[in-house]
Each structure stands twice: as structure tokens, then as C-alpha cells.
Amino acid sequence: MILTPSKREQVLPLPVVLISSISKDGIRNVAPWSNVTPILRLLDEVVIASWLKRDTLENIRQTGEFVINVPSTEMIEAVKICSRNYPSHVDEFEEANLSPYPSAKIETPGIEGCIAWMECTFSEEILRDKFSLVIGKVVHLEVNDSFVDLGGAMDLEKAKPLSVILGNQSMRYIYPA
């Protein structure tokens, strides 16, 4: 069957992360993100693709930092709430009842209860007509002891890190077997 090219997110599973950021006025933002990938295994950057009008993108431009939080399937309800199109002045930590997890190297807080936190500083923005690629450098990586073994490897049965596969009218939340 031939599908229209824009349906490409229906044919491969993508990770789901929550990106936390703060505006220059101090408003905290949390947004679910799937268009994210590490820049090569052995290096320390990540790239995210963003629409041009997004509070997250604005905040990263303003403060030069963000946190990539890796949620478990236990947090699906919060992820759903954060996916809504709140106006810029709304604090998504409050809307989704999320507790901040203080960061070690940047001002922007992570989210309590996540599996891992990547504290990032802004490296570069590659701006195009319809989208922007934001490259962030992971300056601090921390994992939740409840979900990893002593070597730092994720216990998948406990952690159930969130992924997603898209459908026609809805998306399905999934996790690695």
C-alpha cells in the first residue's frame, strides 16, 4: 500500500520525551517531543526538530538551555496534558501537576519522577522555512536510581520508557519489550 509521505510517523516507533524550559519571564514550560535524536552515539549532542512557533523554541532562544526528560509509561496522563496548546503564560508544571526536579548545571528544572534527565545548553539553531533544528549539548546526564542498575543501564521492565507510533486520527503510546 502506498501512503502519502507525511504518514512516515505511522511506520516507525519514536521516543517520547518531555522538554522542560523556562521563558525569560520565568514561566515554566513542558512539551512532549518525538522528533528528537542523539547526534551519534559517542558524542554529546542531541538534535530536536521544532515548529517555528513554539514556546519551547522561544524559551531555548531566550535562555539558551533546556532539559530533555525521559518519561515512563506511568506518566502518560501528564504527557497528554502537556501536549495541549496552552497559551505562553501558562505554567505547564502546574497544569499537569508535575514537580520540578532541580537541575545540576542549568537553571531550567527537570521533571520529578522521570527516568533520565539530559540538561542541555543551546549549541546551534538551523532555521528553515517551516521548521527549526535545535542542537543542544548535554552538559549533565542523570538517571533515576529506581530505574537503572548499578552500571547505569536501564531496567526496561521497571522503567518502561515511553515511545509512540502514530495513527490516522490518534497516536498509540508504546514501550520497548
Place this chain on the structure above:
Amino acid sequence: MRSLGDDMILDPCRRSQVLPLPVVLISTISKEGVRNAAPWGCVTPILRPLDEILIVSWIKRDTLDNIRQTGEFVVNVPSIDMVEEVTTCAKPFPPQVDEFDEAKLIPRPSTKVKPPGIEGCLSWMECTLSEEILREKFSLIIGKVVHLEVDDRFFNEMGEMDLEKAKPMCMIVEQRYTYPMDSKLSQKYSEMFLKKDDLARFESQTK
């Protein structure tokens, strides 16, 4: 800021171990016609309703050279049943080696590009090179999906994947190749838009 305490700190380069990544096989051909197939985890679509896809590459990769030479590639989505083929293709073969031969892959003729896809995969994204963004240690390749096809056996009539049958390959780096389980929880796209009442509530906050 806080004093560090409870949780374990990892080197930033271990960030791909905390994130489930998709696994795809990228098939290309060199200008001499040598076929290449390489597993790839650093890949993501560029926004849902658009038609481009981003892959991140080391500077010295046959896949990258081939894309530069021919301007085309196919992103094949393998199922977990293809672990052996993926593992074979992950080996560092010299450029003149045909990875279709090495991994016993059967080419699947593409519709709009010259490089063949790989038979037995779940879906095939035929791509043309839109842009390369070259940096010191890596390159970002933006490809435009010009043709997307799926194996009917693994998708319903709306093009939605049957996860239990398809078992698309994904991985936790340094740990295992795996496939997704359905949490049975889903979200309609329409749920992403606030209802009128909520919008009004937020409007009033600004006044």
C-alpha cells in the same frame, strides 16, 4: 540549582542509552553501483504533517558518500525478525563490498529512486537529498520522502501498523534490540487542542 545527591550521574555521551530509538536500514548505491545497507538509530522525521526526515551521520560513512553521490536513499523499517541481517550490516565492510550480498538481503525495486529497498521490511521510505548540514564531527542529512510504501500484511487500510504482527525493530543502545509493546493508551490528535472553556479561563488570567 541543588546539591547533587540521590541519583546517578552518567557521562553525557551515554544519553542514547536512556532513550528508546528506532532502528532502520538505510539502503544506498554508490556511483559505481555498489549496494550498501546500514543500520541507523539517529533518525527522526521532521514534524508530523511535513514530508522530510533527518538522519545524523559520521563524516566517513559509505552511506553518506553514496547519498552525496546519487542524492538518493531508502529508509527501510525492519521487524525484530531481521536482527541477524541488521547485525551483519552493522559490520564495517569496505566500500566495495555489497552488503545486500553479505547479509543475504533481497532488493526490492523502488518506485521513484534508483537505490532498491530491502525485501521483507515493514515499510520503505524512498528519499531524495534535500540538504546536508556539515559540521566538524558529524553531518545532518535532510531527505525528502518522495514515496512511502508499507507491507499490507502489517498495516490496516488506514496505514496504521499492527504492532503485534509487525514488531518494528527498536533498540536500547548498549543493551538490546527490541520491539514495542502497546500500552493500550492512546490520544486523539483533537485532544491536543484546548476546549473553549479552558481557553476562556486562560484568557481571563491575562486580564
